Structures are given as C-alpha cells and as structure tokens.
Amino acid sequence: MIKKVLVANRGEIAIRVMRSCREMGLQTVAVYSEADRKSMHVRYADDAYPIGPAPSADSYLRMDRILEAAKLSGADAIHPGYGFLSENARFAELCQQEGIIFIGPSPYAISTMGDKITARKTMIAAGVPVVPGTTEPIRDIKKAIQVIKEIGLPVMIKASAGGGGKGMRLVKHEEDIVNAVSGARSEAKSAFGDDAVYIEKYIQSPHHIEFQILGDQHGNIVHLFERECSVQRRHQKVVEETPSPIMTPKVRMEMGAAAVAAAKAVNYYGAGTIEFIVDDNLNYYFLEMNTRLQVEHPITERVVGVDLVKQQINIANGLPLAFKQEDLRQFGHAIEVRIYAEDPDNNFMPSPGIIKHITEPLGLGVRHDGYAYVGYEIPIYYDPMISKLIVWAETRQEAIARLKRALYAYKITGVKTSIPYLHRILEVPDFVEGRYTTHFIEENQEYLQPRVNCTDSCMDVAAITAFVDYITKLEKLQPDKAHKHLGNNWKDLGRKRSVLRY
C-alpha cells in the first residue's frame, strides 16, 4: 500500500492532492522550481525537493529530477496533478520501470487517448458516437458531394493543409454544395498550394459536456455524471456546472453508458474524463478523453459526494471500487469559477505580482481551493490561475445567488483578477436561464463589458479615501507640516488613530 506520495505539480492542485493524502494518513513530498521556494505547496508538504530553474521545461517537466526526488524521499507513488506530466505516457512508463506507482492510468491508455486519430478510431470501434466526417483528404468534387450527402447538412468544409480560417466553408443548404466545395478548394489551392479538403458535420449551438469516470484495476468502470463546460474564452473553461442545465435523465444515462464504453475500450483505470460535443437536440459526439484529474473535478465531488483524489489513490493501490453505478446519484447543484491573475478590462492581460490582501469567501455551501497567501508573489512562469471557487446549493438558481454572494466577499489586491468578469457572466440572461453554448462569451460581449455603476459620490468616496491615506502618511513623516495644514482637530488623529499597527 502507498505510504508516501510525491506530487509532481505546483499551485492549487498540488495542495488539493496533498490534503487528501493527509486525510488518508499518507506522507507528502513537494517538488519545486527556483521560482517556487515560497509557494504554498512547499510549505504544506512534509518533505520538499528542489528540481531546477523556474521554466517548466527545466523543472516540472524534468522526469529525471522528479524521479530522483521520489527515490531520495522514499516516496512510493507519484501523483501528477493536471497539466505538466499528467498525460505523458513516457513518464508513466518510467515510473513503472523505477518501481514507483504512477497515480493515473496505464501508459497504454494515455498514449491511445493522447493521439486524436487513434482515439477516434478506437471510439468508432467501441460504438461511441464521434463527429461524422472524412478522415482522408478529398480531391474530387463528386466524392465530396457524396460524402456530404452521407453526413447530412450542415457541414463544414476545411482545407486539409489549412489553418486560420482560410479555405473554410460552412454549407447549410443543398444548392450551395457545389459552389462551396469549389470555393474552398480554390482558396485552399491559392493559400496552401493544395486543394485537398476535409468534410465534417457542423455542430450548431455546440455544448461542451464531459463525463467523469472512475475505473479500477479489476475492470469495473462507473461514471459520476456530467459537467457542463460550455462557458469558454479562447477554448479555456471559465465556468463549469453540474448537472448541465440542458441534460435530460434519458440522455444522461445514454451518455454515461457511452463514457463507460469509451473507457472500457482502452481498459482504463484511474480517474478520467470523456469530453463530448453536444448540440441543442442533445445529439452527442465523442471529442476527446482526458486521462487525468480535471481542473473542474470539485463540482462532481460536491454533487456526488465522492473524493476523487482518494479514489485515485485507492485505485492505484489496486483496491476495487467501493461503489457500483447504481449507488451513485446527483444531489443539488454545483458551480465552479476559476480565478485568474489577469486584467479582464484590459484584454485579459496576465497580472503577476505580490498579493497584498486576500479575503476569502466563506460560509455555507462554499468551497475554495487556492494556494495564494498574503505576501506571495504570483510568478510569471506558470498558469495564472490563483484559485477555484466552488459553490453548492439545492437548486441552480440558489447556487448562482450563492456564487454571487461569495464573489462579493472575495477580495484580492496586489494583482488584477477575473473576479469582476465572473460577476458579469453570472448576470447574463443566457447564463441565468441556462441556455448557452460554447459561443456564449462571443455572443454576449455586450453584457460582459465593464459597467460603470459608480455615481459621482462613489467616485468622491474613492478620492477622499486616497486623500486621507495620503495626509495620514504625510503626518507620520512630517508631523509639524501636517498639523499646520490641517487645523486643530488634526492632533486627535495621532491619539485616536488605529491601534492595529504591529
């Protein structure tokens, strides 16, 4: 049985994994780059080993150094978190070779699912629906027309050699097919020197819905229902929720079964996620599998009542799953938002810096997974995510109200954060009503603009506060000058002012 776990990661996920280890009575080992000596995961762990300079390639991606730290520390298992080496089949293999348990799936499952074409073929063989389309380039107009009729309209025609939208055509009506194919081919020819095209079913109003699965090493696989992740900015998830507001019990059952079938097709064990693209009519297609813990796993934990990291460790220990599909159910509604160190009012420019204050949102139904603390400098080298805020309530409506309440109380100064932007998302009618697709953010730009709620008097209060702070500083530095300027009552300031200094 595992006794000591090295967490080959940093930030909130390293701490989240260590927390479950601690609850299980396992020792924890942190690894850290030169930029992370003061990072919370180093402070939280039992042991800590430096593994190189700040850039990830020189530290968190250095398999050799991580394995060396594992050996020096006596760790018998490695948890990769997400990102970094978590979907690296070679690393999983190396762990095996060194006799260290990799807390994750088999190298075979990682590499099969890691290659999109192999994954697609495997899914087709397993009977899991994939987005209909050609897998071979088409150079012949008749062939193209035949394929389009097979797939059914609407379709997207894409240049084989393409990119950047060149040579792309959306076809909705039968009478446009010939023109569109010709147009795409000639545009592709002139842009890339190759007129070959692909044809793919065009998914209108696409939703990104994924299913959490857990499999043990004895062939048992269950799903833990769906997560709705359609609120995305530049393919980055921003808000996730479960259950999905568009899901029906029938489709949930079908998709869950498809997710389990997908995992079975690669003899999957560990925690994993099957991502689907779903249209407004709840037709669903396999998109890809993530062979690791997801950033948004906490919403599933809350609604299903299962600690996914503990399950990962139990599975890695060779234990059979403690529950069957029929034991699992969804209770209430959970939403997660990701707090980034970025400036949403300035083109989402990253905003690294020193945290000056932090007031964390607390209370009923609020989970907060973060790693920043007052005085911590968010480094420039890694992902700008500071924390995740997860709320639960009995209903979706109450969960949104709770999330707004939590964001209201969540204060971070020193760096800009996405908190005001998240606030705005929660007030967009399409979000409130639960009818949104992956186009949500681009379609709601207007709602997502910073709003000026501030009256003149609110501006005045801001100015007054800065002014009072300034004259207070001035008085400290030049007591005589300050007194002279500020009249008789000013002296009281010195006497009565804050006893909070320490």
Place this chain on the structure above:
Amino acid sequence: MIKKVLVANRGEIAIRVMRSCREMGLQTVAVYSEADRKSMHVRYADDAYPIGPAPSADSYLRMDRILEAAKLSGADAIHPGYGFLSENARFAELCQQEGIIFIGPSPYAISTMGDKITARKTMIAAGVPVVPGTTEPIRDIKKAIQVIKEIGLPVMIKASAGGGGKGMRLVKHEEDIVNAVSGARSEAKSAFGDDAVYIEKYIQSPHHIEFQILGDQHGNIVHLFERECSVQRRHQKVVEETPSPIMTPKVRMEMGAAAVAAAKAVNYYGAGTIEFIVDDNLNYYFLEMNTRLQVEHPITERVVGVDLVKQQINIANGLPLAFKQEDLRQFGHAIEVRIYAEDPDNNFMPSPGIIKHITEPLGLGVRHDGYAYVGYEIPIYYDPMISKLIVWAETRQEAIARLKRALYAYKITGVKTSIPYLHRILEVPDFVEGRYTTHFIEENQEYLQPRVNCTDSCMDVAAITAFVDYITKLEKLQPDKAHKHLGNNWKDLGRKRSVLRY
C-alpha cells in the same frame, strides 16, 4: 415580503445571517458598539448604525436603540442571531408593536419555553418524556422513600436550597436509601438552614442530543434530525456532530416525533432546537428548548442540505414550509468545532488581542464561518469565539480525518486559540470510537494534556528561526555592525532577501 434585514448581533453569526440575506437579494443593516467599529459585520453590511458603548448592556442589549436603527434604516425585519436578545420575549413583542418582523418564534413560545418549570409542565402535558423527579420539596423521609421507589434507582438527592454540591447524594442501591436521604437532609440543614430535598432520576452516562425543528405559521412542523453535543467543557459545547454515533433509526424517529410534539405544544414557528438528555440505553428526556438558531446549526445544514437562515426568513414572510418530513434525509457525516481565543494550556484563560496572521483551512468538505481578519483586535467585551470549522465527509471516520487535516492548516497568530486542544480531542479513543458522554472531557483529562512531541532538533529549529529573524532585524537597523559580525556571505542577505516587502 421582507426587503431589508437588521441583524441585531455581531461576530460570525451576524455575517452568517447577512450572507443568506444577500443570497436572497435582501439589504442588510449592521448595528455596532463602540468596540466594534472595525468588526467584520460592519464592513459586510450594506448599512451600519452605532448603538452605544462597548458593554453589551449599553449596546447589543439596548432594545430601544436597535429598534431606532431599524426605523432609521428602513429595515422591515430584525434577525436576532443567537445570544443577546434572541430569546427575549419582550424584544419580540416590541418588534411586533413597532410593525417590524421579528425573525423568530412568537413571544408566547419564547416565554413559555424560557421558563424551565412552565416548559417542563407543558412537555408533560404534551406527552414528551422529561427527567422523572419531584417538583415540590420533600421534608419527610417516608415520602422520600416512596418517591424514590416510584422513580426507580439510581436517583440523585439534592438540597432544595442548595448549590455547589452540598447536600447532594447519589443513590444506586436500595439499602442506601435511608442513609442517603438522612445524610443529604442533615448536610442541607447545616449548610443552608433548610433540610428540604428534591429527588431526581440520575441519568448515568448522559448524552446531550438535540433535534433541530422548523415550523411555519400554518401549523406545519418538521424535524431535521439530531445533533450530538456531548463534548462539553463547563457546560460549553466544544465539538458537535451529526448523526449521533449512538443513534438508531428507530430512536431517531421516536425522538424526532417527540421534538415535533414539543414544538406543537407551543404552536411553534421558526427554527428551534429541542435538547434531550439521553442515557446509554437510549432512554431520552426533554431538557429544554432553544427558541432560536443554535451555534451548531451548520452541521445540520450540511447533512440535510437546507439553509436554515433562509428557512427562518421564509417562515417570517409567512410562507409555508417547502418540504415535508418524508422529503428530508441525512447524507454523510458532519462535525463542527468551535475555535476560541483562549489558552488551552493555561486553564483556558481568554486571550483577546490583535490577529497577526490567519491561514484559513480550505478545500473539499470544509466550511468555515468566522469573522476575524488580519489586523483585527478581538475585543475583551464579548464571547471569545473566533470561528467555527465544519467538515463533512461520507463517513464519520473520514470526517474526523478531514477535520484533523483542516485543523493542521488552520493558523492564527496574535492570540492563543483552542486549535491544539481540539486536535487532542479528535485523538482520544473514546471520541474516535464514538462512545462518549457529557463526562468525556473530565474523564479524558490525561489524553487532553498538552503533549511534547518536539525533539531536540525541533527545539533547535525554533531557536534558529528566532535568531535569524533577530539578526536580520539587527542588520536592517545597524547594517555595519551586522556585517562585521556575520562574515563575508552576510552581504548576500541584503541583495537576495525577500522581495516581499511592500
């Protein structure tokens, strides 16, 4: 419908109530004493009104000033929290007279349940079991023997005029009755000049178990199951959990029905708690009713999935309960501990002071309800509770592990806290095994003593850290002197040291 709520309280409960108000879209009004200008509830509320000097009698108990603040602010309802005016029938009445909704039960229910003798009589009439015993003083030995035989051994004989253990006798065996009664009477005579005694059933291995109830203004009353509160120090609850480790489904159903009957007997509406004393054989007796929200209400919220403050507000609005008894169930296990500003290693001496750092425990299954912040001075005038830590997990064992993990990461400096003491409680075998009574703390003094885990090298590390801090300060003040003492490498300090200053 209520639009604006004045919270006639301070500390964590004021904020907890305001959070639910905010989620419901209600405006909030804080009231504060002179000692509380910087308290978090003033910062969190929409409006804030001063109500007098620091002592409670001059501020938080001043009904006139609180009602005046309600009128000035336009609040249409007052939530009393717990403590202060929460069980004051006169205040509830005054609110009624002023046309302000009191978020709580009727003045009649408060006063009936507030008087122990009336409450006991009301419960007997309603068929709710009470601790068997005499209600009239006994001066005659034959009468005493007769009563004891009716009640059944063991019994406790107590001096009517008594106190401080004088004139008390525990009788376990029939042959000791006469001696015990005579002894108690003569001791009572000499101590208090009155030889009258009471006789009460002695509850061996007593457990304090309470039931949460909710009633609406239409006569519907449900219970939300039990809370086990037997871990007490000087009658102060320290740890609470639900479900109770000694409860059975059958007794739970019976006690729940008794709790509902108790509430029905006073036409109760609002949230309330029926406290029972329970022996090892699960015989249960009504102890008293708390006609308000309890400190430990969050464990019920977590396991049953209901926001009790929102329910209180809905009830005050005259809405019917949204659920029936059969809709409610318990899911998993929750434990709460109370964090006090006190020194557990020095006779629990209160420890007011300024909070210098706070690291709040976060992550899966952890709820934290507090009000302190860095720089806040915990005042000397009020209850020393800083916060409540509530954890949930699927099982009791996992909940204990999670609570230990959360306490491990919970750091407060500047004041002493009960955190180390709570740690020790969680490791006492009687607690771990779930077999404990209200005698738990006195019976486990040995386990609860501060332990010295520290090796010599751990002491050395403590000394070294203080020393390095000292020489660093020294170097700042007297750069030349420091350099002289500390050799060549010392200069690097200035260059490389913390960039965290701001």
Place this chain on the structure above:
Amino acid sequence: MSYEVKINDRISTIEVLSRDGSAFQIAIDKKVYELDIAEVEQGVYSILLNNKSYNIELVEGKNSKSYTVNTLYETFGVEIIDAEAKYLMSRKKDDGEDANTIASPMPGKVVKILFKEGDAVKAGETVIVVSAMKMESEYKVKQDRVIKRILVKEGDTVNGDQPMVIIE
C-alpha cells in the same frame, strides 16, 4: 489648506474641514461629506457615509501620491497633486518622453528583441516580445522610428512599467 486630486480624468479640489477621531468633514469641489473613516487592514478602509458601509482598498502606485483605488466593482486611478506633481505634469506634456519608451505594463521575461541599436523600424513592426504566464505580448511601433537604446537583453526578467527600449 486644500489639495487637488485627479480621479481618472477628473480634477477636483479637496479639503478637510474638520475631524474628530475617525469622523471627518471633507469638501470635494465644494460638496461637503461627513464620513467615518477607519483603516481596518493596511490599505483597506471601512467608510461609513450616511450609514452606508463602503469598503475601499488602496494600492499605492509608483509613488506615495498615486493610488489605485478599488471599490466594490470599480477601479479608479487617484493622484494627489501638489506643487511637485504639478511641475512634473507640465514637464511631461512638453517633452512627451514616455512615448519614446517601450515598456511592458506587467512583469515578464524578454523572449525576443528583433532589432539592435541604431536600426530603423517601420510603422507596425514588432520591436520586442515579452512573455508572462504562458502568454506572449508583442510590442510594436506605430510610426517609422529608429532604435536609440536597448536597455534589456533576451532572457531578462523585467518589472511592470520598466523601460525596455528607447526609440526616437
């Protein structure tokens, strides 16, 4: 004595009329406010104005007279203008030196410098690329310019607002 303050682009005069402990009477552009002002954490103020509770966070800017002020949903730039600031402001208008400097608004790492000192750069060309948190930003010139001095080299870590290239 009254001061001037610049709030975003608005310039106002501000004066403390009286104070008693934390109770202030302050005039801003002749409008008089009575407020209770308490610093609760370092740089965090609790303000009560007509019994409304405001929470204001101050972050000091490049000097002690310049602040970023966060209210609940908004952020303002506030500058206290005294004689020194007035002088600097007037000077700034004259020589427009800032426009001749390329600086990154955030800390980051210099990934690439595409020109060397003395090179001529065409309008719209990228001069320097800075990376922070997995995102690269390209800094371009808007008109044809000449690189006067390059103050950093590839691989350097730069602070926010640190000048990297001077152009003429």
Place this chain on the structure above:
Amino acid sequence: MSYEVKINDRISTIEVLSRDGSAFQIAIDKKVYELDIAEVEQGVYSILLNNKSYNIELVEGKNSKSYTVNTLYETFGVEIIDAEAKYLMSRKKDDGEDANTIASPMPGKVVKILFKEGDAVKAGETVIVVSAMKMESEYKVKQDRVIKRILVKEGDTVNGDQPMVIIE
C-alpha cells in the same frame, strides 16, 4: 560571533557559520545544521532541513530580543541574550521586583479592587478582579502583604502584563 539563546529554560550558544542567500549553516551548541530559511509572510518562516518542511511562526515579545515561537503543535519562548539582556537578567534575580507587582496576563477590565493603598492583606485574599470575555479572574496574594500602590481604578481597561497593584 556567537550569541546565547534561551529556549524555554535551556540556554544554548548559537552561531552563523556561513550563508549563501537563503541557505544557512548554523551551529547550536556545537551541533551544525544546514537549513534553507525563507520568510514567507511577515514573521512566518518556511524552513527546509534535510528536505523536511517546517513552518515556524514568530510573535515578537516585549522587546525585539524576545519571541514566542510556534511550531506545528508546540509553542516555545525564545530570548536572544546579548550583553544588555545579561545585565537585566542578573539584576532581575537580585531584586525580585516582579513578584511585588500584580498584573493581568491578558487585556481586560478591572471589575473590583478590594483594598486601598496602605491596607494589609492576608495570604490567599483576593486583591483585584479583572474580567475579559465573560470570564472573571481573581488575583490573590500568596503571603501576608501590604498594598503599596494601586495603579488602576475600577472600570479601567488594562493591557496584558500591565502592572495594576504594587505590594510590599
């Protein structure tokens, strides 16, 4: 140069042998430690010793040489002893002045003073009652004493360790 430190009741000599950035070599009573010492928050240190991670919190005591040190589960008193401290320590032993002062270890409010200056007090009698956080503490004398001076009055708020009554 080496210092003396008092940890609870143990007195040790301590010396920095070398340092390089945050890496220290420190000898304590001739035992040599190699540690990485980083102040992460004000007064909070992260220490790595043989790759073990320690979190140490320092709370400054009555002067800059005296600390309360919190490790995970324990609390130590640490004092840095220099010439000045040594002198004070030797003096303290001689006159034993502390024992002649009644002070509350915590902040609170004086509820009752039962004697006045010049009164004789019997061993075990309560001299003064202080309340804090709903709890009253009685301060008694252990031997027969005389009240020399009373420095506070009923209703006063006192700080932790503030002398309230001087006895002889």
